[in-house]
Amino acid sequence: MSKLRVAVLGARGRIGSEAVRAVEAAEDMELVGALGRGDRLESLVDAGAQVVVELTTPASVMGNLDFCVRHGIHAVVGTTGWTDERLGQLSTSLDASPETGVLIAPNFSIGAVLTMMFARQAARYFESAEVVELHHPNKADAPSGTAVRTARLIAEARTEAGCAPQPDATLTALDGARGADVDGVPVHSVRLRGLLAHQEVLFGGEGETLTIRHDSLHHSSFMPGVLLGVRRVVSAPGLTVGLENFLDLG
Numbered sequence: 001m002s003k004l005r006v007a008v009l010g011a012r013g014r015i016g017s018e019a020v021r022a023v024e025a026a027e028d029m030e031l032v033g034a035l036g037r038g039d040r041l042e043s044l045v046d047a048g049a050q051v052v053v054e055l056t057t058p059a060s061v062m063g064n065l066d067f068c069v070r071h072g073i074h075a076v077v078g079t080t081g082w083t084d085e086r087l088g089q090l091s092t093s094l095d096a097s098p099e100t101g102v103l104i105a106p107n108f109s110i111g112a113v114l115t116m117m118f119a120r121q122a123a124r125y126f127e128s129a130e131v132v133e134l135h136h137p138n139k140a141d142a143p144s145g146t147a148v149r150t151a152r153l154i155a156e157a158r159t160e161a162g163c164a165p166q167p168d169a170t171l172t173a174l175d176g177a178r179g180a181d182v183d184g185v186p187v188h189s190v191r192l193r194g195l196l197a198h199q200e201v202l203f204g205g206e207g208e209t210l211t212i213r214h215d216s217l218h219h220s221s222f223m224p225g226v227l228l229g230v231r232r233v234v235s236a237p238g239l240t241v242g243l244e245n246f247l248d249l250g
């Protein structure tokens with residue numbers, strides 16, 4: 001069987017360099033490109049890349065994906081910064097290239113994906129829900145893409161179930177004391193030397209709380225998800241948001 005021809009964008013970054021090693025080690029893949037800032041995207045076409053793994057910055061990702069979609073190169077995207085407007089823009093460009101697949105994965109680690117799924121499941125049963133994400137201090141953005149996605153899934157589940165808005169009678173004395181409001185769910189960001197990527201989802205009801213916690217302790221935690229995304233995106237045309245769509249979660 002022929003190997004999948006894969007290129008990594010952001011190849012010298014923290015997660016990109018790990019992805020380069022993971023693709024090189026995968027028996028069913030061939031690394032045909034490892035691009036950093038300033039490298040020519042045209043080299044992806046010259047190298048015959050079938051799938052790009054996009055791990056750059058929110059400022060670069062849209063331009064890179066525009067190029068990939070226009071050239072029929074599938075993409076597995078871990079880069080953050082996704083708004084409804086950006087997703088709409090990407091969907092529109094995919095309409096013109098209907099055989100191309102793009103996976104946006106807010107988090108590639110299986111534990112983080114399960115955290116999001118469990119949080120969505122729990123959301124309707126508790127009056128209160130808050131998300132605390134904790135990351136290394138070099139992270140480019142806050143809140144994390146994972147935390148925003150988690151909060152949105154919680155909010156959607158609560159709306160579908162007809163839940164009332166969360167109780168909160170606090171008068172805040174300082175801006176930011178209650179975190180960022182993501183569709184009615186407070187999201188708090190911690191940046192601390194020594195950490196990598198961590199998240200707690202806190203639920204509260206009458207006389208009880210539930211905490212779901214996930215810890216990524218090394219960038220290797222994201223690699224099985226990256227490789228799964230690469231293998232599956234080639235037969236998933238259009239836009240897929242969330243690695244859970246490629247997992248059998250029962």
Ligand SMILES: NC(=O)C1=CN([C@@H]2O[C@H](COP(=O)(O)OP(=O)(O)OC[C@H]3O[C@@H](n4cnc5c(N)ncnc54)[C@H](OP(=O)(O)O)[C@@H]3O)[C@@H](O)[C@H]2O)C=CC1
Nearest residue numbers: 010012013014015036037056060078079080105106107108
């Ligand atoms: N979905 C997931 O599971 C995960 C997602 N992420 C996300 O991935 C992204 C990268 O994170 P991280 O590796 O920590 O960040 P880094 O800053 O370590 O890496 C980003 C890399 O992208 C390079 N870059 C910037 N613009 C371009 C471009 N146009 N073309 C090619 N390369 C470019 C940067 O180069 P230079 O340094 O020269 O600017 C840098 O080497 C973030 O959005 C992060 O949140 C991270 C971990 C897991």
Ligand SMILES: O=C(O)C1=N[C@H](C(=O)O)C[C@H](O)C1
Nearest residue numbers: 080106107139144145146197
């Ligand atoms: O920048 C990181 O490190 C990470 N970014 C992603 C996010 O913003 O959710 C995924 C993971 O949390 C690591």
